[in-house]
Amino acid sequence: MITLTDLAYVRIGTQDLDTQAEFAQRIVGLELVEKTADTAYFRADNRRHCVQFVTGEPRSLSSAFTVADGDLPAAADYLTGQGIEVHQGTADECAERHVKEFISFRDTGNNVVELVSGQTHYESRPVRFARPAGITEFGHLGLEAPDVVEAQKFWCGHFNIQVSDWIGTKACLMRFDPVHHKLAVFDDNTGLGHVNFQVESIDDIMRNYHFLQYHGVEIVMGPGRHPQSTAVFLYFHGPEDVTWEYSFGVRRIPEDSGWVPRHFDVSQPDFIDMWKGGLAGAGPKWSERTL
């Protein structure tokens, strides 16, 4: 069993670094920490960076979680013992990620996952957000897998991860600390589902909604309220199909609360947005009535 302590970062490939960098700043609102000819790093909280774009294939490269200092050798042994191939991060790879050490492996969705220790943090320097989106922190990652049940067994079997809620068998929301979920797996082939940032208030959600609309950014879903975490959310599409989410008010589940995962029924209109609850049994559409 491996103990995860936090989310670390996500690395995303891009064929257009400049456009991604501009979107991450001007639209998402992140701080650009560093940009070179082939990579750009973005900061949202005390982590030195939590999003890194890398020139290359436009796809998710890896998602990273933190483990305690000193835990990596045992984690590598454990995974190897489970028949999982482990790569030991080289000095150059560590430098590129701004971590002391890391290992990587593939999950059941063939996503590359990195376990890191010694991620650089800027504890005392305020984040210089590129715009006032209200971001407070890197919230969670949505990964994709062809079989969500298999992915859940993998994550809960090898890590200190518990299921918070199921959305049919289409999604599983999981936690490794009191936050309702920092890892979610969605039913799809492989890759990054979405990158979530928590914002300070419901007003930020609505201000961001109008800001995105003004800029012609494609809203994927929301504003709405997830019945699972009770967070108010807004998803939008960035370049190269990257989905971003702002949310506010995520539920916390205290450690010994006896929480039992709920199963949400995807055939109901409010399965992912409780504000659509009024649509249940709404009958034929008034606008389509024949007089």
Ligand SMILES: O=C(O)c1cccc(O)c1O
């Ligand atoms: O916050 C949630 O509950 C949630 C539910 C479904 C899908 C998501 O991305 C979520 O963040």
Ligand SMILES: [Fe+2]
């Ligand atoms: Fe989410």
